[in-house]
Amino acid sequence: MDEWTVIRFVHVVAFVFFVGGQLVLAVAIVPVLRGREDDSAMRAVARRFGIASAVALALLIATGVAMAGHFARWGDPTLQAKLGLLVLIGVLLGLHLATPYTRAISLGVLAASTVIVWLGIRLSHG
Numbered sequence: 001m002d003e004w005t006v007i008r009f010v011h012v013v014a015f016v017f018f019v020g021g022q023l024v025l026a027v028a029i030v031p032v033l034r035g036r037e038d039d040s041a042m043r044a045v046a047r048r049f050g051i052a053s054a055v056a057l058a059l060l061i062a063t064g065v066a067m068a069g070h071f072a073r074w075g076d077p078t079l080q081a082k083l084g085l086l087v088l089i090g091v092l093l094g095l096h097l098a099t100p101y102t103r104a105i106s107l108g109v110l111a112a113s114t115v116i117v118w119l120g121i122r123l124s125h126g
Contacts, residue, residue: 004070011063018056019117021049022110030106046100061086073123082119085112 025045033042073079089112096105 004067007063007066010059011067014056014059014063015113015117015120018053018060019110019113021053021056022106022113025049026106026110076123078119078122082116082123085116085119088112089116 029045030042033039033045036042068074068079089109092105092109092112096102096109099105
């Protein structure tokens with residue numbers, strides 16, 4: 001096993017956590033906890049997921065930059081689209097921090113993240 005297999009593995013685990021966690025939140029956790037008088041459980045889950053997601057996002061960026069350089073993909077239009085969506089996610093996450101109860105922003109992050117995964121699959125097979 002070489003170092004690039006390990007880097008790719010870390011990249012995949014980080015995106016599984018980042019996107020998979022968003023799906024679990026959207027499908028299971030938020031519907032169960034939303035609308036309760038005491039929203040402390042929702043805030044605690046959001047805080048923990050937010051911290052772990054920030055770590056996953058940092059790993060995604062670091063490993064993605066390393067792979068793009070190593071595999072000479074910086075000029076690839078698919079990577080450029082992926083980077084554009086990454087910027088959009090950054091903007092949406094900033095908005096989400098300012099207005100945490102806005103469902104549309106959360107769904108926008110999830111949608112953009114899912115498209116990034118699709119583009120990543122295209123990159124890995126191209």
